[in-house]
Amino acid sequence: MWRILTSGFVALLLLVPQAAHAYVWMIRHGQTGCTSCHADPSGGGILTPYGRAQSSLLLPPRGTDALEDSEGEEGEEKEAERGGFMFGLLKLPDWFNTGISIRAGGLYTRAGDLSSIRPVQMVTDIRAMVDYAGFQAAVTFGYAIRGALQAALTGAPGNNLVSREHWVGLASEDESLRVRAGRLTLPFGLRVPEHTLWVRETTRTNTNEHQQHGVAVSYASEQVRSEVMAVLGNLQLNPAEYRERGYAGYVEWAPRERFALGLSSLVLYAHYDLETRSSSYLRQAHGLFGRWSVVPPLVFMAEADVLLAASLGEPLNLGVTEMVQLDWEILQGVHLFVTGEGLHRGGQSDFGGWLAVAYFVMPQIELRLDATLRSLQESTGRTSVFSLFAQVHLSI
Amino acid sequence: MTRHLTAVLLLGSAIAFAAVQREGDANVVFKGKGPAGFRLEGKTSQIDISETADAFVFSVSLETVKTGIGLRDRHMREKFLETSKYPNAELRLPKSALTLPEAGKSSEGTATGSFTVHGQTQSVQVRFRVTNSNGRYGGQGTFPIDIRKHGISIPSYLGVTVKPDMEVAASLNFTRQ
Numbered sequence: 001m002w003r004i005l006t007s008g009f010v011a012l013l014l015l016v017p018q019a020a021h022a023y024v025w026m027i028r029h030g031q032t033g034c035t036s037c038h039a040d041p042s043g044g045g046i047l048t049p050y051g052r053a054q055s056s057l058l059l060p061p062r063g064t065d066a067l068e069d070s071e072g073e074e075g076e077e078k079e080a081e082r083g084g085f086m087f088g089l090l091k092l093p094d095w096f097n098t099g100i101s102i103r104a105g106g107l108y109t110r111a112g113d114l115s116s117i118r119p120v121q122m123v124t125d126i127r128a129m130v131d132y133a134g135f136q137a138a139v140t141f142g143y144a145i146r147g148a149l150q151a152a153l154t155g156a157p158g159n160n161l162v163s164r165e166h167w168v169g170l171a172s173e174d175e176s177l178r179v180r181a182g183r184l185t186l187p188f189g190l191r192v193p194e195h196t197l198w199v200r201e202t203t204r205t206n207t208n209e210h211q212q213h214g215v216a217v218s219y220a221s222e223q224v225r226s227e228v229m230a231v232l233g234n235l236q237l238n239p240a241e242y243r244e245r246g247y248a249g250y251v252e253w254a255p256r257e258r259f260a261l262g263l264s265s266l267v268l269y270a271h272y273d274l275e276t277r278s279s280s281y282l283r284q285a286h287g288l289f290g291r292w293s294v295v296p297p298l299v300f301m302a303e304a305d306v307l308l309a310a311s312l313g314e315p316l317n318l319g320v321t322e323m324v325q326l327d328w329e330i331l332q333g334v335h336l337f338v339t340g341e342g343l344h345r346g347g348q349s350d351f352g353g354w355l356a357v358a359y360f361v362m363p364q365i366e367l368r369l370d371a372t373l374r375s376l377q378e379s380t381g382r383t384s385v386f387s388l389f390a391q392v393h394l395s396i
Numbered sequence: 397m398t399r400h401l402t403a404v405l406l407l408g409s410a411i412a413f414a415a416v417q418r419e420g421d422a423n424v425v426f427k428g429k430g431p432a433g434f435r436l437e438g439k440t441s442q443i444d445i446s447e448t449a450d451a452f453v454f455s456v457s458l459e460t461v462k463t464g465i466g467l468r469d470r471h472m473r474e475k476f477l478e479t480s481k482y483p484n485a486e487l488r489l490p491k492s493a494l495t496l497p498e499a500g501k502s503s504e505g506t507a508t509g510s511f512t513v514h515g516q517t518q519s520v521q522v523r524f525r526v527t528n529s530n531g532r533y534g535g536q537g538t539f540p541i542d543i544r545k546h547g548i549s550i551p552s553y554l555g556v557t558v559k560p561d562m563e564v565a566a567s568l569n570f571t572r573q
Contacts, residue, residue, distance in 0.1 A: 029464055035432035036556050050554040057465055094555075131555075175431035220433035257435055 022191040022207060024301055025327040025335075028293040029058060032254035033220050034191075039097075039129045039138045041178050041218040042227050042250075043191045044207050045165055046099055046127040046138055055363040061333035086396055087364065095132040101125045101142075105368075105391030112383060121145045122208075122391070125164070134173065136180070139166040150209040150234055163236070164211050181215045183235070186248040187227035188264045190289045190303050194354070194370075198321045198343040199303045203266065203285040204275075205248070212244065226251040231268060244268040250289075258293035264305070280312035299327040307345065319345025325354075333360040348377040366393040415573040416447045419532065422568035424456050428551075428558045436558055438463045438472065445570050452494060454487040454566065458513075468553075476543075476551050477514060485513040487539075487564075489522060496572070502527040511539065511564075516546040536567040 022044035026037075034043035037051030047055065085092050085099060092098065103123040109116050125142030144152070144162045152160035167182025185191070188205040195206035204210045216229035227250060233243025246269055252262030265286045273281035287305030294300065307319035323341040330336055339354035352374040359367045370389045375382050422443045428436035438461040446453045458479045463469055473479045493507035504525040511520045524537040544550070544560045551558040 030435060030437060032435070033433035036430065036434045041432065048555060050556045053554050054465075057467060176433070178432075222429055222433050222435055225433055257437060 022193060024190050024192060024291055025293075025299040025329075026058070027258055027260060027291045028296045028299050028329065030257040032252070032257065032260045032291075033225050035175060035178075035218075035220050035225075039131070039136065040165075040185060041180075041220060041225075042185070042187050044185055045140070046097060046129045048129075048131070049094075049097060052363075059333060059360040059363050059366075061331060061360070096128070096130055098126070098128040099396060101127060101393070101395045103391060103393045105389055108388040109385070110387075111385040120389070120391070122147070123393075125162075127165075134171045136169040136171060136178075137167065140164045148209040150237060151211065153236060155238075162209075164207070164209065176220050178218045179215070180218070183211050183213050184216050184229060185211050186231070186266065187216060187218070187229050187250050188248050188266055188285070189250065189262075189287060189305065190291070190301055192301070192325070194339070194356075197323050197339070197354075198341050198350075198352070199287075199305055199323045202307055202319070202321050202343060203287075203305055205266070205285075223254050224251065225254075231266075237274075241271040242274050244270045244273075244283075252289075258296075259291070261288070261290045263288060276309070278311040278314075281309065282312075283307070283309040297329045299329075301325045301327070317345065319343065334358070350377055351375045364394060364396045366395075367391075368393070416445050416452065416570050417572075418443070418445050418568055418570045420569045422566070424461075424564070424566045426461065427563040427565065429561070430556050430558050434556060434558075436463060436468075438469075443566060443568055445568065447491070447572075450492070451488045451490050454489070454568075456485045456566075457483065458485055459483055471553070472551070476548050482513065482515045485511070487511050487520070487522070487537075487566075489524075494524065494526070496533060497526055497528045499528050499530055509539075511541060513541075513543075514546045514548050518542075518545050532569060532571055534567070534569050536565075538563060538565040540564075 024043065035041045037047055037054055038044060039046045039048060085097070101123050104119070104121045107118055107120045121144070123142065125140045127138070127140045129138040130136065141161070141163050144160050146158045148162050148164070149160070151162040151164045153163055154160045163183065165183055165185065167180045167184055169178055169180035171178045185207050186205045188203060189199055191207065192200065194200070195208040200206040212231050213233060213235045214229045214231040216227055218227035219225065229248050231244060231246050231248055233240070233245055235243070237243055246267045248266035248268070250262050250264040252260050254260035267282070267284045269282045272279050285305045285307050287303060289303040290301070292300045302324045304320065304322040307321060308316060310316045321341070321343045323339060325337060325339040328336045335358040337354065337356040337358070341352040341354070343350045352372060354370065354372045356368060356370040361367060368391050372387050374385045376385060422441050424440050424443050426438040430436065440456060440460040440462065442457040442460040444455045458477050459473065461469070461472070463472065487509055489507050489509040493509070495503050497503040502525060507522045507524055509520055509522050510517050518541070520539040520541060522537045522539040524535065527534045540561060540563050542560050543562060550560055
């Protein structure tokens, strides 16, 4: 009974998919890099003005956006404006970009005999970015009713002010090389929206709250992109003994415009690890990831990571986690995602399946429905946890 | 005299009309780059081959080039390539520099040709490879261009600027009588 309750509680907390702005399936459009559209060179977070315009063209169904219909000089100016802040109603200077992201929905979860329905507020953030003569700075600031505790500024059990990202940086003249310092999303693996996938949760590299403070250097060319970060710890976590230090990084090679293969690695140490309640805790993750757009409507994404962790003097815990995802863009603006994942450690294996439909009503509005089923191995047998999550994302 | 002149003109015309004919699929890609790994590819399959007395001529309809985004295609055609004035891009390779191989063989090398786009012509170095399979030739070629030398403005949109150095790559099959 206790295990069922625990599983249900875990499901309630964790099976809440979040689609941030990192759409790795954009590789279908021949763009393997992220820098042109995102302030973060590894993707996600606030969009650049060019990224906003691309969103207007590539996310919603065809014929719903006047960008395709406008002609001439006047039309072109309207094109840029419609992708801008507040649907282009507020014109921003070239060096400043801002946006608001609100994501909320309703979650139904069933684990064994337990079920629940509750509203979920995931993201209520304002994001801003400055980009002038190679100098860049970005910040997100928001509010979280529950969750995102590692990004909290106010440190309460709930109803916190949060800042997931805040950093300053310098870019080379051709923007291929960037150095950033601040609270950054860890560069590791596929920056997928579904932050509760095991490849994101077990490596602690999701975009929801796993950002940490440090210094990162990124490089991007036509065929290679890479970022390495010296992790100095999550300075919003106290006391200092809880903070991790080490590195995280990846390198991705894209020999073709619709195919990319990458390696990730991280090694992090904490005097005391809050999640496992372990002292002198060293954890590692090393893995492979790939993206392939077979034909433009179909994108395969996959990631597999080896997990290594141990406290000083304790036996090494070895695990493996993997995921495979197919994104089928049935029509422009309508996506069907089919995902499978696994987590293997301590002699036990858990499996998960995920079916999701996303509809970009407009570039600024996404509707999404996710159904997930996880089979968790317990000492008494297997527990199935099912969740159904309907959400709306407003990004203006 | 008149009959002799007429015969020469007719014979000359017969030689000028191409004995070379494109067959099957073809592909032309204009590859551009931008900041931090940004890629841009404009593709078309509309390429024609003909020959004159001293050159092979490859002609591409720029109206048919697609980059995958309709708005970008329109910008490219209207603002930068001005396809209403200059609808085609043309590569001329002198026959003396391009040896067609015998059946069952291939030839490759570098040839100096002339490339015309946006109404302006520049000399280009074309790396080529030609195969001959029972009289059916397969040709691939690539060459770099600097769009500024053809009077084309540097494309830039919302902070993303395409670099002036681009690469043109083409492949096609043809026969020659």
